[in-house]
Amino acid sequence: MSDDGENALSVIGFIGSVFSPWYRWSGRKAPENNVCMNVATYGKGARFAMTDRGRGTLKQTKDTLTIGPSSMHWDGNRLLIEVNEVSSPPFVSRIQGTIIVTPGGITDREFLLTDDGAHVWRPLSPASRIEVDLGPRGKWSGTGYFDSNFGTRAMEADCAYWTWGRFPIEGGTRCFYEAVRRDGTEQIGSFMFHTDGRVEEVAPPPRQGMRRSLWGVRRATRGDPGSRPRQVKGMLDAPFYCRSVVRTVLDGQTSTGVHEALDLNRFRGPWLMPLLAVRVPRNFGWPKA
Numbered sequence: 041m042s043d044d045g046e047n048a049l050s051v052i053g054f055i056g057s058v059f060s061p062w063y064r065w066s067g068r069k070a071p072e073n074n075v076c077m078n079v080a081t082y083g084k085g086a087r088f089a090m091t092d093r094g095r096g097t098l099k100q101t102k103d104t105l106t107i108g109p110s111s112m113h114w115d116g117n118r119l120l121i122e123v124n125e126v127s128s129p130p131f132v133s134r135i136q137g138t139i140i141v142t143p144g145g146i147t148d149r150e151f152l153l154t155d156d157g158a159h160v161w162r163p164l165s166p167a168s169r170i171e172v173d174l175g176p177r178g179k180w181s182g183t184g185y186f187d188s189n190f191g192t193r194a195m196e197a198d199c200a201y202w203t204w205g206r207f208p209i210e211g212g213t214r215c216f217y218e219a220v221r222r223d224g225t226e227q228i229g230s231f232m233f234h235t236d237g238r239v240e241e242v243a244p245p246p247r248q249g250m251r252r253s254l255w256g257v258r259r260a261t262r263g264d265p266g267s268r269p270r271q272v273k274g275m276l277d278a279p280f281y282c283r284s285v286v287r288t289v290l291d292g293q294t295s296t297g298v299h300e301a302l303d304l305n306r307f308r309g310p311w312l313m314p315l316l317a318v319r320v321p322r323n324f325g326w327p328k329a
Contacts, residue, residue, distance in 0.1 A: 041285065041298065042172075042182040044057045047083035048275060048285065048298070049172055050241050051104050051121055051139060053112055054078060055067055058195065059281075060092045061313035068194065072098055076320075077110035079135050082275045085177055087135050089125035093323045108323070119186060120140045123174075128186050128319045139176035141184050144168055144212070145237025154198050155226055162188040166206055167213040168231040183208050185298070196304040198222055205261045207290055207297035211235065216244060216262050230262065245290060253282035259301045263288040272296060279315070280306035 041048045056071025057063050063074035073095040076198040080088045091108070099106040104113045109124035121139040126132060138237030153159035170184030185206050195202070201220040206213050217229035230244035248269050250259040254277045261269050273285035275298075306312065 041296075042083075042180040044180075044182075045273070045285070045296065047053050047172070047178055047180050047182075048273075049082070049139065049170070049282070050078070050080045051112075051123065052078040053107060054074075055098065055105075057090075057092050057320070058191070059090075059307075059316065060104045060320050061316045062092045062320070064313060070095070075107045077107045077125060078124065079110070079125050080276060081135065081174065081177060082273070083178065087127035087131060087133060087177070088276070088319065089127045090320045091125060091128075091137050091149075091323050092320055094100070097323070115310060128321060135174065135177060137172070137177065139173075140171040141165075141186050142171075143186060143237075144235035144268050147233065149239050151217070151229055153217075154221070158191060158193045158198060159195060160190040161217055161238075162190070162227075163215065163231070163233065164188060165237070166215050166231075167208070167235045168258055183213075185213070201258075202302040203260065203300065205286065205288075205297060205299040207286075207288060207295035209293045209295050213297075214242075214295070248288070250286070253277050253284075253301070255279045255282070257282045257301050257303050258305075259260050259299070261286060261288060261299050262290070264290060264292065269299075271299075279312060280304070310318045 054076040057074045057076040060074050075093050075098045079290045093108050097108040111122050114121045116179035119141040124136045144167040150162040154264050165186040168184035168186050171181045173179045176291035199219045203218050206215045212234040215231045219227040232240040232242050243263050245262045247260050248263040250269050263269050269286055271284045276283040280303045283300045287296045
């Protein structure tokens with residue numbers, strides 16, 4: 041998110057593009073054949089790119105992930121991201137430029153979302169800074185977040201609902217990572233990530249309800265007793281997923297951060313896949329890289 045709150049950006053490198061209908065239709069047997077550099081910009085001229093690509097577009101080294109014309113490179117201190125994507129309909133245009141993520145400190149922790157370790161969250165640096173230069177699409181700096189997720193099963197096979205939020209406060213970032221599993225149990229993670237890389241697991245403040253998204257996805261996050269979290273900026277709204285800028289109160293501090301909610305019961309529905317294919321095109325020669 042930009043410091044002035046006017047712009048935001050999300051970039052996700054997928055090996056096994058979990059939200060791709062093409063990956064599901066393939067039986068999810070070859071994650072390296074469904075790769076993607078998902079780029080979403082928010083603010084003036086917002087765009088969304090999530091092109092599903094084949095194994096021939098994937099290149100990996102110890103420090104670099106390349107997917108088609110876009111890449112992520114770790115130089116030892118920063119994550120350098122070069123994007124060169126074409127946004128999906130209805131606004132088809134190029135998203136090209138450089139993003140630099142500078143961690144406040146690298147953590148040494150990862151967390152299991154299921155007891156057998158089928159799903160793992162690795163928060164590398166939730167308290168980061170970001171510099172964005174997308175040419176005519178904007179140049180800005182702000183607060184950043186840097187993590188990674190791994191899985192050996194489809195997330196909807198183990199979870200019915202999932203929500204996450206990261207909220208900058210004095211000294212670092214508070215993060216909440218919660219899931220309702222298929223067996224009815226809940227996974228609740230509440231953490232303070234300090235800017236020097238230290239991690240504290242802290243008692244979660246009360247869960248506070250929020251208005252449902254435009255598509256009716258239920259939402260909740262954490263906040264001090266008596267607080268009322270609210271959306272201050274819409275980002276991404278889909279029938280099964282919502283990403284938004286949310287303001288809440290934590291430890292007496294008002295914080296504006298990013299919140300996500302994912303209804304995996306809806307995502308399981310086969311009716312959704314043809315709709316997603318419009319927003320997540322397979323690269324059969326289009327868009328041209």
